[in-house]
Amino acid sequence: MTNHVPARRPWIVGVSGASGTPYARAVVNALLDADLPVDLIISRAARLTILDETGISFRDNHWDSDLAAWLARAADGSTGDLRYWSATDLAAGPASGSYPARGMVVVPASTAAVAGIAIGLSKDLLQRAADVTLKERRPLVVVPRETPYTRSTLQHLIELHDAGAVVLPASPAFYAGAGSVQQLVDFVAAKVLDVISVPHDLITRWSGRLGAGRITGS
Secondary structure (H helix, E strand, C coil), X not given: CCCCCXXXXXXXXXXXXXXXHHHHHHHHHHHHHCCCCEEEEECHHHHHHHHHHHCCCCCHHHHHHXXXXXXXXXXXXXXXXXXXXXXXXXXXXXXXXXXXCCEEEEEEECHHHHHHHHCCXXXXXXXXXXXXXXXXXXXXXXXXXXXXXXXHHHHHHHHHHHHCCEECCCCCCXXXXXXXXXXXXXXXXXXXXXXXXXXXXXXXXXXXXXCHHHHHCC
């Protein structure tokens, strides 16, 4: 009799080229803090955004050290159960429905990524993985970070909603008593984690008491 080893079932996190890569970092770190495996896909445009927003350059042949720098998880560079897939690798695990993923979060989701996923373009691994997530009826959360929206983008977001995705705009709230940009970022990450039922302590939740966030959240 052989011992059965449970298959690794990661959350896939896709980072596209919209501004707002700190949202992606917060989501990835929170998933790892919850002891959940993560598969990370970073589009070519997102690499430029990360470089612009953080000064960190991503290279496929140095992804481990680059991710350690971006996530800033530990002094020893440890990133936990994190697997990186090149966005150009259409033969990667997440490109197949047989790959045992829990679901996917696209954060931030650029208008190009939204359109590509909505119409099933699958031009890179990020879009293909999202398409697989939809066809396999797994949870898909799309976090657009753009304003204002064109009519075509609104239509694409409705198409994603109708296909079963959760459209969760990067719209931080202020009732939790945020006193820093990071706390506003964490609010959006918390909403993502709530949708996919992952426990966290990123925010002070609404208690029905006015001003409670300013008392307990600062």
